[in-house]
Amino acid sequence: MAKQEDIFKNVISHAKEYGYIFPSSEIYDGLSAVYDYAQNGVELKKNIREYWWKAMVQMHENIVGIDASIFMHPTTWKASGHVDAFNDPLIDNKDSKKRYRADVLIEDYCEKLWQKAQKEIEKAKNRFGDAFDEAQFVATNPRVVEYLSKKKEILERMVRGLDTGDLADVKALIEELGIADPETGSKNWTDVRQFNLMFGTKLGASADTAMDLYLRPETAQGIFVNFLNVQKTGRMKIPFGIAQTGKAFRNEIVARQFIFRMREFEQMEMQFFVKPGEEMQYYDYWKNTRLKWHLSLGLGNENYRFHDHEKLAHYANAATDIEFNFPFGFKELEGIHSRTDFDLKAHEQHSGKKLQFFDNETNASYVPYVVETSVGLDRLFLAVFSKALQEETLEDGSTRTVLKLPAVLAPTKAAVLPLVKKDGLPEVAREIIEELKWDFNVAYDEKDAVGRRYRRQDALGTPFCITVDHQTLEDKTVTIRHRDTMKQDRVSISELRNIINEEVSMRNWLQKMK
Ligand code: ATP
Numbered sequence: 001m002a003k004q005e006d007i008f009k010n011v012i013s014h015a016k017e018y019g020y021i022f023p024s025s026e027i028y029d030g031l032s033a034v035y036d037y038a039q040n041g042v043e044l045k046k047n048i049r050e051y052w053w054k055a056m057v058q059m060h061e062n063i064v065g066i067d068a069s070i071f072m073h074p075t076t077w078k079a080s081g082h083v084d085a086f087n088d089p090l091i092d093n094k095d096s097k098k099r100y101r102a103d104v105l106i107e108d109y110c111e112k113l114w115q116k117a118q119k120e121i122e123k124a125k126n127r128f129g130d131a132f133d134e135a136q137f138v139a140t141n142p143r144v145v146e147y148l149s150k151k152k153e154i155l156e157r158m159v160r161g162l163d164t165g166d167l168a169d170v171k172a173l174i175e176e177l178g179i180a181d182p183e184t185g186s187k188n189w190t191d192v193r194q195f196n197l198m199f200g201t202k203l204g205a206s207a208d209t210a211m212d213l214y215l216r217p218e219t220a221q222g223i224f225v226n227f228l229n230v231q232k233t234g235r236m237k238i239p240f241g242i243a244q245t246g247k248a249f250r251n252e253i254v255a256r257q258f259i260f261r262m263r264e265f266e267q268m269e270m271q272f273f274v275k276p277g278e279e280m281q282y283y284d285y286w287k288n289t290r291l292k293w294h295l296s297l298g299l300g301n302e303n304y305r306f307h308d309h310e311k312l313a314h315y316a317n318a319a320t321d322i323e324f325n326f327p328f329g330f331k332e333l334e335g336i337h338s339r340t341d342f343d344l345k346a347h348e349q350h351s352g353k354k355l356q357f358f359d360n361e362t363n364a365s366y367v368p369y370v371v372e373t374s375v376g377l378d379r380l381f382l383a384v385f386s387k388a389l390q391e392e393t394l395e396d397g398s399t400r401t402v403l404k405l406p407a408v409l410a411p412t413k414a415a416v417l418p419l420v421k422k423d424g425l426p427e428v429a430r431e432i433i434e435e436l437k438w439d440f441n442v443a444y445d446e447k448d449a450v451g452r453r454y455r456r457q458d459a460l461g462t463p464f465c466i467t468v469d470h471q472t473l474e475d476k477t478v479t480i481r482h483r484d485t486m487k488q489d490r491v492s493i494s495e496l497r498n499i500i501n502e503e504v505s506m507r508n509w510l511q512k513m514k
Pocket of ligand 1: 218250252259260261262263264265266267332333334335374375376377378379
């Protein structure tokens with residue numbers, strides 16, 4: 001089996017070679033942790049965004065969307081706590097000069113302990129078969145107990161250090177655990193320091209009147225400051241949600257994982273406003289609902305897991321991540337947070353405006369609590385793309401590279417291929433495209449032997465290839481080849497639209513979540 005690193009390298013090079021993702025300003029050697037979406041990437045990204053938007057906004061009567069600006073009044077970020085607390089603890093290795101997040105080094109160490117425990121569990125599962133009681137084994141097996149309690153102890157100590165500002169103890173923890181620079185093995189560390197992740201900029205023409213602004217580090221605050229506008233103009237009743245997709249910017253300390261961690265990225269967030277005291281019920285609802293959405297993409301249920309936070313952010317009373325098994329292991333894909341009334345209250349205090357909901361039943365106003373779901377569009381792209389990319393060995397021993405994107409998300413739904421470039425076949429192929437293009441993105445391809453064209457479309461992730469041959473001229477039938485099974489069916493041209501629609505329509509995919 002290919003090594004994780006090789007798989008990841010493959011993902012990056014395939015994304016470039018097939019027009020999905022390019023390094024930003026590449027002719028100037030690129031810009032660290034900034035990427036451009038290419039001709040196919042932009043379509044995949046748009047489809048993921050649309051699938052999310054429909055599932056959240058169109059499918060929920062009580063959720064509406066907005067599109068707030070990236071620039072916001074600077075007091076927003078004072079109120080939200082970002083000016084004072086949007087920090088990551090950084091640590092440098094004195095020998096390699098490489099910079100790391102101290103919390104990530106410790107969490108990675110804990111992940112290894114978790115993996116060791118999992119190995120023991122797997123071994124026992126195989127040994128005991130059906131009689132295996134996992135819960136009992138986890139509670140009593142001395143090795144598993146030791147791994148998991150050590151993990152818990154370490155994380156608790158880290159959280160204590162970060163919460164109380166005892167960064168010396170965070171460094172001591174790294175040293176005691178013998179954590180080394182993952183790239184060089186050196187254990188020669190600097191002290192741990194806090195680093196604010198917000199990008200600053202200026203608004204205004206002259207230096208003395210210019211106003212200091214930030215590029216938003218999350219989209220959520222655009223929703224909070226518009227809470228009352230939306231509630232009043234939309235006549236929304238609690239519980240209701242506001243959804244938004246858009247760019248966010250963070251001056252990340254370490255950004256070496258392709259589009260997993262970028263300095264400019266896109267978030268898809270939804271803030272759900274609820275009655276205080278009811279937040280846990282909606283927190284559970286959104287945990288389940290969001291997981292179902294991810295699973296509907298069919299990338300393998302075993303590739304998702306929840307990770308409940310040990311360290312709660314300053315605004316949260318419960319938080320979990322949906323983690324995904326990326327080519328470099330399980331990492332956060334989406335966050336689900338119960339944010340209490342922290343944000344609305346803070347904006348009330350800083351703006352002097354009431355941000356409350358008037359409850360007709362009790363005749364009283366209150367500041368709603370908020371449950372949010374927040375997913376990175378680029379991380380989702382990476383999750384989908386990396387799991388879809390597969391090398392297959394075929395029956396005849398040859399191999400093919402295939403990008404098994406969920407058909408609903410594929411940039412191009414079908415390629416139409418004339419078997420040869422003569423005898424009127426290209427003209428018929430063009431007619432088919434002319435008919436299908438009103439509903440789907442379709443491509444025309446006449447270069448090379450048809451087998452090579454199939455391989456090219458497999459690598460691009462196109463779910464269907466439609467081949468026009470001489471029989472087509474006689475009976476108006478074509479072959480339609482399915483990307484994943486490579487099965488070919490002879491069908492009438494008039495059936496194509498329905499066959500494709502059945503597999504790619506968002507309606508069918510959304511209904512899987514019912
Ligand atoms: P991490 O712990 O990985 O830094 P976070 O907990 O800071 O992430 P949130 O603030 O909860 O992330 O942001 C919500 C979502 O936005 C994340 O789940 C992730 O999918 C996405 N995201 C956050 N930072 C980045 C980034 N630098 N690049 C790409 N996506 C990001």
